[in-house]
Structures are given as structure tokens and as C-alpha cells.
Amino acid sequence: MICTQIFEMINMGIVVLDKELMVTKWNRWMETHSEIRAEQIIGHSIFEFYPQLKTKWFNRSCKSVLKFGNFSFFSQKLHKYVFPFKSVYSACTNFDTMQQSVTMGPLRDESKQIQYLYIMVQDVTEVAAYEQKLLEMNIRDPLTGVLNRRFMFCRLKEEIERFKRYGRSFSVIIQDIDFFKSINDTYGHICGDFVLKKFAQLNMERLRSIDLYTRYGGEEFCCILPETDLQSAQKLAENLRRIIEEYVFVFETSELRISMSQGVAEVTPDMTTAEELLKCADECLYQAKKNGRNKIVAKSCQREKLLPGQQNRGKI
Structure with a gap:
């Protein structure tokens, strides 16, 4: 009960995929920013809703997590974002798309076998905008x-x-x-x-x-x-x-x-x-x-x- 409440109320996106990369969990944060309800996407391939994720780096990361239990990190500086969500800060920043820091890791069953992978999505748009502003201040004549x-x-x-x-x-x-x-x-x-x-x-x-x-x-x-x-x-x-x-x-x-x-x-x-x-x-x-x-x-x-x-x- 408590874990379910935390899963739904936490201020970051959490997605759980099975070995076939089918969505099994999609929390409220993901619903809000994707405008896709959990009941719409659960049971479907993540690629059905986000075909742009069919990339070598994403597939390689999923395979590494599911097969070897590794963790993968996608920084804003390198990837900008994984899920193309609209930025809620677009009026006060230069970013129309939410800038994200994303972590991917394994989920194991009681026998310690990897059955799922999780994806955690953090909105770092404000941080990215602040860093961009500092960079501009550093290279621009005031x-x-x-x-x-x-x-x-x-x-x-x-x-x-x-x-x-x-x-x-x-x-x-x-x-x-x-x-x-x-x-x-x-x-x-x-x-x-x-x-x-x-x-x-x-x-x-x-x-x-x-x-x-x-x-x-x-x-x-x-x-x-x-x-x-x-x-x-x-x-x-x-x-x-x-x-x-x-x-x-x-x-x-x-x-x-x-x-x-x-x-x-x-x-x-x-x-x-x-x-x-x-x-x-x-x-x-x-x-x-x-x-x-x-x-x-x-x-x-x-x-x-x-x-x-x-x-x-x-x-x-």
C-alpha cells in the first residue's frame, strides 16, 4: 500500500518494462507529462508509443540491464531527453522539450533473477536552463x-x-x-x-x-x-x-x-x-x-x- 502510494506520488517518472520491453508499470507522473494513461500503455510495447526509442543506444542499454544486471544513465548534456515531453518551463527557458536525466536498472524476483527493468525520469529543465544562463554569462559581453x-x-x-x-x-x-x-x-x-x-x-x-x-x-x-x-x-x-x-x-x-x-x-x-x-x-x-x-x-x-x-x- 505504502509502496504503491510512493510510486504514484513521487515527483519523477517511473516506467517498468518486461523482457520483451512491454510496459507493465506507468506511474502518475508519466501519465501527466506524456498525456497517456496507464491503462492505455500497459501491455503494449514501449516502441508502439515511442518509436523514436528504436535506437542502438536504447536497445543496447536495455539488453545490458536485462542480461547482465548493469545500470545505464542518460545525461541531459549528452542526450537532452529520452521521452519527448513538453516542458512546463518553456515560457521562461529556451527549452520547448523537457530536459531529462534518466536512469535504467534491473528488477529481480525472489530468486534473484532479472525479470524487469525500470526507467526513472527526472525533469532537469530548470537546472539545464540555469547552466545555460551561466554559460551565456561566461561567454557574452553584458x-x-x-x-x-x-x-x-x-x-x-x-x-x-x-x-x-x-x-x-x-x-x-x-x-x-x-x-x-x-x-x-x-x-x-x-x-x-x-x-x-x-x-x-x-x-x-x-x-x-x-x-x-x-x-x-x-x-x-x-x-x-x-x-x-x-x-x-x-x-x-x-x-x-x-x-x-x-x-x-x-x-x-x-x-x-x-x-x-x-x-x-x-x-x-x-x-x-x-x-x-x-x-x-x-x-x-x-x-x-x-x-x-x-x-x-x-x-x-x-x-x-x-x-x-x-x-x-x-x-x-
């Missing part, structure tokens, strides 16, 4: 929401290793908002923060899904462009330059126009660190500012060159 400097260096290291192994080129663009200090001095730091956030948004909207946009520091940002050579990167830089130059930043009653300088660099075989590539792009950025700002300078790290057609536009 002001602009773009990826932060720490993540930028990690990703650049990965891209350099990929270039060494597979020869897949990539480029970076370092951007610097021209005369940003004067915005803070004239309109205040709240306006400056607004410009930084909008500036980042405008750039991100023009990038591909495989590109990364990061905050390098202060008013400097960095685009990481996989599978992109120097020529393609400088074309993108020009498009971004034009978008920023033409955009009107409206803050309260003020209208602002800004520009940016950009340094473009492509990885080369002699590079071994992210710092070398960034140094190359930084040198281009310095030259772009020296040339009058609102400019783009690209560099192959053997020689510098001002982009074709880049006339002196003057300071903005």
Missing part, C-alpha cells in the same frame, strides 16, 4: 550581448588549429568606432552605451550564421570569418562600413551619425597564435585611423595595402 573577449581568443585558437590541419583559411576584421570618446563627452555615457549596443546589432545582422561577432574591448569589436579569404573579408568590411556611415542613431532628442575604422587580416601559414593574427589586424586598424578614419586597411601579413577605391573621406 552590455552588448555579443560574444566576449575570452570566447574570441578560444575560437581564434580553434580556427588556427583548423587552418593548420585542413588548410581552411579564415579572416578577421577589427572595428573601432571613430571619435567614440566625444560621444560620451557630449551626450553622456548612457548614450554611449546605446550607440555600442546598436552598433553591435547592426553589424551582427549582416553576418552569416557561421561568423562570430565579439567585443574586443571598449569601442572595439572583432568579426571572425571562417572560410573567408582576404578579398571577401574586405568586401564585407566595406558593406559594414557603409551601413554604419549611413545609419542615423536616434537617442532621445538627438540624432547621431558615426563612422568606424577597420583592419582586415587573413591567417597565414607562418602564424601559430591568435595574438599574431590580431596584431596584424590591429596594425591595419592603426593605419586606417592614421589615413583619416572611416577607412579600411587590409593586410596579408607580408605587406599592407589600402583597399582599392578607398579615397580619403575625411573625419566624421
